[in-house]
Amino acid sequence: MTMIYPASTPQPGELLIRSWQRSQTFGLQRHHTADPCCLSPAELRRRQQRHRHLLSLLQKAMPLFEQWQQGRHCRLLFADAEGTILLSTGDSRFGDRARRLALATGARWHEQTMGTNAIGTALLEQQEVSVLGEQHYMHANGTISCSASPVFSPAGELLGVIDISSEAGEHSTDMLLTARLMALTMENALVSEQQDACWLVSLASDAAGLQQPWSALIALREDGRLLGANRRARQWLPRLDPAALLRQLRQGELTPWGEGMALLSRKPAPARPRPQADHSPEAAALKLLNHGVPLLLQGETGTGKDHRVRRLHRQSRRAQGPLVAVNCGALPAELIEAELFGHAPGAFTGSHKAGRTGYVRAAHRGILFLDEIGELPLAAQTRLLRVLQEKTVVPLGCHEPEPVDFCVIAASHKNLATMVAEGRFREDLYFRLNGYTLTLPPLREYTRPAFEQLVEQLLNELHGEHCRLAPGLMARLYACPWPGNIRQLRQVLEVAGILADGGMIELHHLPGLPTPGEAKPAVQDLKTTTEQRIRQVLAECDGNVSEAARRLGISRTTLYARLKAPR
Numbered sequence: 001m002t003m004i005y006p007a008s009t010p011q012p013g014e015l016l017i018r019s020w021q022r023s024q025t026f027g028l029q030r031h032h033t034a035d036p037c038c039l040s041p042a043e044l045r046r047r048q049q050r051h052r053h054l055l056s057l058l059q060k061a062m063p064l065f066e067q068w069q070q071g072r073h074c075r076l077l078f079a080d081a082e083g084t085i086l087l088s089t090g091d092s093r094f095g096d097r098a099r100r101l102a103l104a105t106g107a108r109w110h111e112q113t114m115g116t117n118a119i120g121t122a123l124l125e126q127q128e129v130s131v132l133g134e135q136h137y138m139h140a141n142g143t144i145s146c147s148a149s150p151v152f153s154p155a156g157e158l159l160g161v162i163d164i165s166s167e168a169g170e171h172s173t174d175m176l177l178t179a180r181l182m183a184l185t186m187e188n189a190l191v192s193e194q195q196d197a198c199w200l201v202s203l204a205s206d207a208a209g210l211q212q213p214w215s216a217l218i219a220l221r222e223d224g225r226l227l228g229a230n231r232r233a234r235q236w237l238p239r240l241d242p243a244a245l246l247r248q249l250r251q252g253e254l255t256p257w258g259e260g261m262a263l264l265s266r267k268p269a270p271a272r273p274r275p276q277a278d279h280s281p282e283a284a285a286l287k288l289l290n291h292g293v294p295l296l297l298q299g300e301t302g303t304g305k306d307h308r309v310r311r312l313h314r315q316s317r318r319a320q321g322p323l324v325a326v327n328c329g330a331l332p333a334e335l336i337e338a339e340l341f342g343h344a345p346g347a348f349t350g351s352h353k354a355g356r357t358g359y360v361r362a363a364h365r366g367i368l369f370l371d372e373i374g375e376l377p378l379a380a381q382t383r384l385l386r387v388l389q390e391k392t393v394v395p396l397g398c399h400e401p402e403p404v405d406f407c408v409i410a411a412s413h414k415n416l417a418t419m420v421a422e423g424r425f426r427e428d429l430y431f432r433l434n435g436y437t438l439t440l441p442p443l444r445e446y447t448r449p450a451f452e453q454l455v456e457q458l459l460n461e462l463h464g465e466h467c468r469l470a471p472g473l474m475a476r477l478y479a480c481p482w483p484g485n486i487r488q489l490r491q492v493l494e495v496a497g498i499l500a501d502g503g504m505i506e507l508h509h510l511p512g513l514p515t516p517g518e519a520k521p522a523v524q525d526l527k528t529t530t531e532q533r534i535r536q537v538l539a540e541c542d543g544n545v546s547e548a549a550r551r552l553g554i555s556r557t558t559l560y561a562r563l564k565a566p567r
């Protein structure tokens with residue numbers, strides 16, 4: 001590959017050559033328009049919310065940048081580990097050009113789409129880099145120069161990147177140094193706040209270098225176990241015995257170490273208060289799941305069964321294993337057993353030539369989520385019961401049972417106990433699945449404080465902390481019937497927050513608000529109320545079922561089911 005630079009541009013090092021080669025491999029052309037694939041404002045706010053702790057640490061390090069920046073025309077950017085800019089601040093004169101070049105929040109600077117660039121290249125190489133003027137792969141970016149330094153977690157995972165960008169002619173080497181200093185300051189803050197850390201130890205080549213942002217820093221537990229390290233410390237770790245070092249340091253705060261380095265122990269970091277014991281049903285469910293007890297989730301459509309299962313999986317001991325979700329109501333009747341338990345190659349006419357693993361075996365070492373379990377036909381229920389009892393599967397066409405290690409969570413919007421009483425669900429399977437029942441209430445049964453908390457959480461998740469309801473609107477929302485439960489509420493708030501540009505939501509930002517009843521409907525009236533509301537919306541949509549389901553925030557299947565439900 002030939003790289004031709006203007007005489008004024010420094011020749012690239014190996015890192016940039018590798019990056020240019022990658023840019024070519026990605027099929028990019030230098031004269032193409034760079035496409036930063038900007039995120040929608042809502043998605044950007046979600047990401048900023050997800051990374052709010054990192055952003056708050058960056059804010060604390062900001063005085064470093066502000067002091068240094070005086071008189072310089074440059075911008076500081078922070079991008080997450082996927083190259084999405086979450087913060088852009090600094091000189092507004094350069095800001096206009098920066099915006100034109102998509103150095104603004106929401107833009108994504110992957111190497112795959114933008115070619116060689118400081119953010120994308122620093123992320124892929126996991127090391128700091130300056131990309132000056134025409135060293136950018138895309139001509140369009142040749143007018144700027146950028147220096148970026150990655151930020152790592154105390155465990156060494158890449159969290160994001162700090163970048164300082166300026167006009168190509170105005171870049172200086174201290175921009176990379178400042179980006180590095182900011183990144184190190186953030187890493188040190190992360191190391192210092194490690195949970196259970198009692199000791200922080202700085203390492204440097206001499207006493208003068210200790211406790212500087214660029215010194216190595218490690219966090220230790222009371223017994224000397226290593227909890228985390230900044231990037232500088234990581235290079236020492238292979239030669240370091242933290243427990244022995246701590247013993248030594250407890251004799252005297254400043255101690256020579258190993259290869260003549262000076263060491264300093266700092267005051268014990270304040271221990272974090274232990275979380276209060278959690279006696280909620282969800283905590284009980286998690287504890288039981290971790291002991292292999294099957295869970296049963298009951299709740300109307302949209303009450304958050306799927307959402308809850310995903311959260312339980314994330315928090316469980318099986319978080320590293322798969323979560324295999326099966327909608328039992330959507331399995332084709334004639335293939336249910338093959339889909340669940342798998343089959344040998346060519347086991348039956350029309351079967352997969354290579355055989356099929358089946359959902360149960362796919363959940364090995366993880367969690368099998370059987371959604372809409374009430375829809376499973378009786379014959380399949382019998383086989384499922386055997387699989388749950390024996391924790392082995394015999395795929396169709398096989399003879400040998402195969403052990404499978406999985407936990408099961410089942411969910412249904414139908415009342416399974418009633419189905420058992422009516423003979424539509426096997427009693428023994430019901431007892432086997434129902435190690436512990438978690439019932440998710442419909443929104444109409446939420447207390448006012450619980451409802452407010454949910455609305456605030458959803459607004460925060462969807463639109464960030466500045467989005468809130470105008471006075472009086474909470475009461476209006478609480479009075480609505482919400483047949484689609486959280487799904488419907490979420491959709492209404494998503495639309496409202498966008499219309500309100502993430503600020504104060506007024507009544508006119510709520511076009512899809514369900515009509516409030518005179519009072520909250522009594523439970524026994526709910527079927528009638530729901531059906532009336534569905535018919536009303538259907539009429540408003542001229543019988544268009546998809547549109548009505550969208551407005552109500554429920555699926556089309558649910559809409560049909562609601563209309564067909566026996567009175």
Ligand SMILES: Nc1ncnc2c1ncn2[C@@H]1O[C@H](COP(=O)(O)OP(=O)(O)OP(=O)(O)O)[C@@H](O)[C@H]1O
Nearest residue numbers: 299300301302303304305306307308413486487490
């Ligand atoms: N606690 C929660 N916080 C935020 N969002 C939630 C919560 N619970 C549910 N949601 C959201 O509400 C919507 C519906 O949730 P979910 O699909 O989990 O409901 P469900 O009970 O499984 O519904 P169905 O029975 O119709 O499948 C989803 O968009 C989900 O992200």
